[in-house]
Amino acid sequence: MGTASCTVPARSVSGVVKVRVIEGDGGIALEGEQPYLYYQAPTVVGIQPSRGLIAGGTSVSVVGSGFVDGGLQCRFGVNEVVAGRSAEWISSTALACVAPVSVSGPGIVGVEVSVNDGADFTADGKQFLYEVGATVDALRPSYG
Numbered sequence: 590m591g592t593a594s595c596t597v598p599a600r601s602v603s604g605v606v607k608v609r610v611i612e613g614d615g616g617i618a619l620e621g622e623q624p625y626l627y628y629q630a631p632t633v634v635g636i637q638p639s640r641g642l643i644a645g646g647t648s649v650s651v652v653g654s655g656f657v658d659g660g661l662q663c664r665f666g667v668n669e670v671v672a673g674r675s676a677e678w679i680s681s682t683a684l685a686c687v688a689p690v691s692v693s694g695p696g697i698v699g700v701e702v703s704v705n706d707g708a709d710f711t712a713d714g715k716q717f718l719y720e721v722g723a724t725v726d727a728l729r730p731s732y733g
Contacts, residue, residue, distance in 0.1 A: 593610050595608070595610070597625060597627075600627045602627065603626075603627050603628050603629050604626075604627055605624045605625065605626050605627075606624070606625050606627065607622040607623070607624060607625070608622060608623045608624070608625045609621075609622045628655070628657060628705075629655040630655055630709075630711075631653060631654065631655035631656055631657075631702050631703075631704050631711055632653045632654050632655060632711060632713055633651055633652075633653040633700065633701065633702055633711050633713040633715050634653045634654070634713070634715075635651075635652045635653070635715065636649050636650065636651050636652070636700050636715045636717060637649070637650045637652075639715075639716065639717055639718060640717065640718040640719075640720055641688045641717065641718075641719065641720070642719070642720060642721070642722045643690065643691040643694060643695055643719045643720065643721060643722075644690060644722065645687070645688050645689045645690035645691065646687060646688065647687070647688040648685055648686075648687055648688075649663075649685070649686045649687070649688055649700065649717065650683065650684075650685060651663065651683070651684040651685070651686055651700065651702060651715075652682060652683055653682060653684075653702070653711075653713070654681065654682055655681065655704065656678060656680070656681050656682065656683070656702070656704060657678070657681070657704045658678040659678075659704075660703070660704050660705050660706040661676045661677075661678050661684065661702070661703070662676055662702070662703040662706065662707045663675070663676045663684065663686030663700065663701075663702055663703075664699075664700070664701045664702070664703070664707075664710055665686075665688055665689060665698050665699075665700055665717055666692075666693065666698030666699065668692065669689045669690075669691070669692060669698070670689075670707060671686055671687055671688075671689050674687075675687040675689070684702065686700070686702075688717065688719075691719040693719075694719070695718075695719050695720055695721050696718070696719055697716050697717070697718050697719075698716070698717055698719065699714060699715065699716060699717075700715045700716070700717045701713065701715075
């Protein structure tokens, strides 16, 4: 069984079309058709809050457009991707993503979204700051 790589034409309307492969100049159609989904490219216009602990767990509201239910992933930085219950679709303009543990420690990372199981991510440059949490070493006075 071989593989084929195709370039699909641009389309301004979202929806499913059927793709059929035709072999060679003779125009012999191969058996079967496959569905192909055209969709509006998602965009991220804002996140709230824009900071959280390096331990992860911060629920981040993502506002934008073109969000779809299914195939959703949120990426914090280059390699830290969350999906499933940690990437929740609310509407076509709102998501809730739970920040994962920061593998690179404190610092700023980009927050991007995929609606096709991570094949493509937005590149809108919204930033999230991972911080070290405060600790209490002593309490004075210890009574009162």
